[in-house]
Amino acid sequence: MGLLQTVITGQRSRSNHAHIVDSLGLDIVSGTIPSGSTLPGDTELMARFGVSRTVLREALKTLAAKGLIVPRARIGTRVTSRESWSLFDADILNWHFEAGINDAFLVHLSEIRLAFEPYAAGLAAERASAADVAHLERLALDMGKDGHSAESHAMADLKFHLAVAEASRNPFMRSVGNLIEAALVGVFNLSSPTADISEVHRASASHHRIVEAIRARDAAAARAAMEAVIITGVERVRLALRRRQ
Incomplete structure (x- = not known):
């Protein structure tokens, strides 16, 4: 479903993977989780979303592919600066509108x-x-x-x-x-x-x-x-x- 149709219908994928990506992506784009900060650990995020480590890791890979986060050994998953984001990405554009343009x-x-x-x-x-x-x-x-x-x-x-x-x-x-x-x-x-x-x-x-x-x-x-x-x-x-x- 395209960006405009998603906004018009209000329909989103209800999978656990999509829910994690959407929630964390919006938090990052809106600044609720600011650039330069580190995401909570896997245990905390698994508890927050009620998912397995496998599902969580796949969602984080999706956010990394969009340029929003980068994993760092022994440091954790860091939120990148806006310059690293894939701004042409449909989800990132939609999160901007949800956060307020x-x-x-x-x-x-x-x-x-x-x-x-x-x-x-x-x-x-x-x-x-x-x-x-x-x-x-x-x-x-x-x-x-x-x-x-x-x-x-x-x-x-x-x-x-x-x-x-x-x-x-x-x-x-x-x-x-x-x-x-x-x-x-x-x-x-x-x-x-x-x-x-x-x-x-x-x-x-x-x-x-x-x-x-x-x-x-x-x-x-x-x-x-x-x-x-x-x-x-x-x-x-x-x-x-x-x-x-």
Whole structure:
């Protein structure tokens, strides 16, 4: 299950392994267990989660693979600094949202999206097939349909952006899907356009401009249209954050 769908449905894996990873991961990302500190010993963690040493060790291996912890002989398991974390990882992105995001997090997320997605749109303008363009047009139309809930609109938005990444014909572009999902989680949680039908239609129209530029094989226009979509979404979420604060 993807990051956005997990947030929308609230469903998570109920396995002991997943529960340990989720609990400790959130504690680390939120700062409850700070960087540089040492995790409690195996005996204490086994008692806390009610699991065997084997299950605990597998969960710790998962957290280590994400860059959150590193085992040290005769010292214990140390929590690493943020610079070591795999920030593109879906779980780590989700833990940031659960812990509470701020303007700085949104700026950093939007900057990396702006580094990838407009270029992907430009590549799509050069490489997309007629079938790709038709698919993107259907997705843009779907975004503008009446009756969208915040959940269904967010999923429609995600499908469009992932389809652009696919149409770029660069496999590395599809790998940034977690970043796109994380950004749309922010929109879903803080500020969905579905409260105003005119905003839904404007969002659809802005995505149509990306499609039209791709159809016209105008890479520069496709990049500009994608940049405008990303910046508009970020500004909407920042405004919602200020209202909350």
